[in-house]
Amino acid sequence: MKKILPYVCPVNGDELILNKGYYRSPSNKKYKIKKNIPRFCSEDNYTESFGFQWNKFDNTQIDSFSNTDLSYNRFWAETKWDPKRLDDLNILEIGSGAGRFSEVFLNSTSANLYSIDYSAAVEANLRNNKRFKSRLILSQASIYQIPFKNNSFDKIFCFGVLQHTPSFSESISAIVSKVKVNGEIVIDFYPYKGFYTKLNAKYILRPITKRISKKFLLFLIKKSVPLSLFIFDIFEKIKLGFLIRFLPITDVRGFPKELNNKQRVEWAIMDTFDAFSPEFDNPQRLNKVIKMFEENCCKVTFGGLVKFKGGSAVVIRAVKIS
Ligand SMILES: C[S@@+](CC[C@H](N)C(=O)[O-])C[C@H]1O[C@@H](n2cnc3c(N)ncnc32)[C@H](O)[C@@H]1O
Incomplete structure (x- = not known):
């Protein structure tokens, strides 16, 4: 069995000592273990x-x-x-x-x-x-x-x-x-491929959506995704794919083809939240x-x-x- 690398203090690099429920540095800085996972931040x-x-x-x-x-x-x-x-x-x-x-x-x-x-x-x-x-x-x-x-x-x-x-x-x-x-x-x-990279609903709306409470944002996305997905599929069908970037939904074209309809909606909700909620997107x-x-x-x-x-x-x- 390969030797496990020891954890070190993320601030000063000192090797940490495992105690019951936490890691401790020689200078007595403590890092708790919660739900079996050490927390270093x-x-x-x-x-x-x-x-x-x-x-x-x-x-x-x-x-x-x-x-x-x-x-x-x-x-x-x-x-x-x-x-x-x-x-x-x-x-x-x-x-x-x-x-x-x-x-x-x-x-x-x-x-x-x-x-x-x-x-x-x-x-x-x-x-x-x-x-x-x-x-x-x-x-x-x-x-x-x-x-x-x-x-x-x-x-x-x-x-x-x-x-x-x-x-x-x-x-x-x-x-x-x-x-x-x-x-x-x-x-x-x-x-980043040029100014049009940011000509996208996600970059236009994110300054607002990232400030909304996460629960409420998810609620809004759950409500809007089925309709956005419907419009998305129509744009695709009638070859107006370039308009998709203005829809408040993630680009679902990369999703695995084997997803059933319920999974496709769930992936779309999750990926749309992933696009519209982060603090940074550079x-x-x-x-x-x-x-x-x-x-x-x-x-x-x-x-x-x-x-x-x-x-x-x-x-x-x-x-x-x-
Ligand atoms: C879009 S998710 C990708 C997660 C996973 N790699 C995947 O592809 O499914 C971005 C992840 O980066 C993490 N992250 C953001 N800033 C970070 C940081 N400063 N240090 C470590 N992780 C960070 C977030 O918590 C989040 O889980």
């Missing part, structure tokens, strides 16, 4: 919407629950990793949400997975992946204060997260600090993100669009060179 932070979302829709997008292979296809297409060669490595997942990629990773390897998320979504992840709990080292922590020593990980992945952090470039620096020299980082993010130009990696002593081995069965994503793969 304030639970009250800007990711509240995600904690709410992933605990409400905890298993909606989990492959084994929805009987789809979207997360599986996306994970292996984006990383291009060989599952047979990961077992002895230390791998970190940042921003795991309800654990759709944690499940894919743990199901396809016998490796340990270190995983953090800044929100209460970690509780949904543990529920979804409790069958792997001996290999899932899960904590609530921020990308800016990761509770492991620098240069600890052979590989790090971070999917669907970085556009939702307050500073994309500081997030890249924080990730790079935790990977070993010659270790690899794989990220994906929303691309799409990025690919070239700029490549530069951020280069400025952090990394060689970018791939930067561009990755297509997989059921969708596509803009991905960067980078190796830390010094």
Whole structure:
């Protein structure tokens, strides 16, 4: 059995000591363990919407629950990793949400997975992946204060997260600090393609919708999605797809084809909430993100669009060179 990396104090890097119900630093700073998950950050932070979302829709997008292979296809297409060669490595997942990629990773390897998320979504992840709990080292922590020593990980992945952090470039620096020299980082993010990227209902309405109480926003979305979905399908049918961006609904064209109608509506509600509720949503130009990696002593081995069965994503793969 591979040795588990110890937690360190996210503030000063001191190794933590496990006590009953909490971790403690030599200088006596305490980090509580709640619902079997160590918490290395304030639970009250800007990711509240995600904690709410992933605990409400905890298993909606989990492959084994929805009987789809979207997360599986996306994970292996984006990383291009060989599952047979990961077992002895230390791998970190940042921003795991309800654990759709944690499940894919743990199901396809016998490796340990270190995983953090800044929100209460970690509780949904543990529920979804409790069958792997001996290999899932899960904590609530921020990308800016990761509770492991620098240069600890052979590989790090971070999917669907970085556009939702307050500073994309500081997030890249924080990730790079935790990977070993010659270790690899794989990220994906929303691309900025010009002014029309933000000519979209989500960017127009989000300054308001992110301020509405999460419960009320979900109520509004539940009420509006069936009609929006109906109009969406008509626009698609009569080839007016360009108008879809003005509808207050997520783009459902990437959903797995095998979803039944009830699932399709539930996915649409969840993804629409995901689009309209976050505090931050900062799409990025690919070239700029490549530069951020280069400025952090990394060689970018791939930067561009990755297509997989059921969708596509803009991905960067980078190796830390010094
Ligand atoms: C859109 S969700 C993606 C979750 C998961 N990776 C997926 O694709 O299903 C974004 C996640 O990033 C997390 N997140 C946002 N800011 C973070 C930060 N500073 N540190 C760690 N996680 C963060 C949120 O809590 C949320 O669970």
